[in-house]
Amino acid sequence: MAKLIKEIRTKAGTKKWQVNGRRYGARPMRPQFPTKEAAEDALAKMIAARGAGLNPTRRDVTFQMQSDAFLKNNAETLAGRSLRSYASCLRVHILPRFGARRVIDINTASIKTLLTEERAKGISPATVSLIRATLSVIFQTAVDDGLVAVNPVTAARVGNRGRKARAAANQSVPKERVFTQKQIDAILEWCAARDHDLHDFVFTLLRTGCRPGECRALRWQDIVGNKILIERALDDRNVIGLTKTGGKRAVDLSPALKDVLRLRLLKRPGAEPTSFVFGNGTPPTEREMSRRFAVALDECEIVGHSLYDCRHSFASILLARGAALLWVAKQLGHSNASITLKYYAHFIPVEGVDYIGLLDERAADATEREEMKAST
Incomplete structure (x- = not known):
């Protein structure tokens, strides 16, 4: 390989x-x-403009080295499942292609080629999205480290202009994943008769929209007045950590759920504020609750669902009944309402309502209608 900087002599x-x-x-x-220093500065600017890297002294950093550093540096901050998901995606899909290559030599075109080939193998759109997300977070660390000027994954979107590609990329929650009211009633009725703990757990999921791991991590001290504080989560190995987004939130406590939790606490006279709401001393595992819920679904002859669908049902039912999008997003813990809209927009009713007629409404009538709405 030719040297990037070399000393020469002019004709003079x-x-x-x-x-x-x-x-x-x-x-x-x-x-x-005229000087080597000026040449090195110029080279750094060329590299920056190309997006291949900013630090000539670290040009030999391979993608394997950068990904290893990412996993090591985030071992304490990422949820265990997320960390293992990144590691698995790297091992199976990414490192075989990019592991030995230098970070500065991997460009948008090569990333798009990888994503296209993985999709051609029949890999699910969700897995392709995970591959892209894994590449993106690692290249962002390379940007932060001064190895590259821009993240080459940003423009690596495969086939995003075609109708089929847009349909495949649609990640909205299908209506089939949401429990109907009849299914909810059947599940709760069966649990109330056969598995009281599961009934309270499922009822809490349906009334708060929290993730199953967040629900398993609840302590009695997290119930404050008419709010439940969601501050932590349990992973698939029952290790307490941060919530999925790393943030904390307070969700509203409905009267019905408040009664269920009050009766649950009365049945546990020795419970401490730091005791877990669910489980006997230790919180239940993800596998245990999934197994018990699968039994309930089987007994109720309901197929194609999981515990996480309680969260989907919470959001879809509220939006279908006219709840404010921003409020639902806050309850779910979404950092941005656009995330909620992306997944649940098709549950928001838009047909059969004369919205355009609101423009012809007199100001006095509009004020009266708003006052009546606020009083209900």
């Missing part, structure tokens, strides 16, 4: 330092400078 005999900027699209391709 003057010593110059020449930069080979051809690979970086420089114009002129081989500029000359």
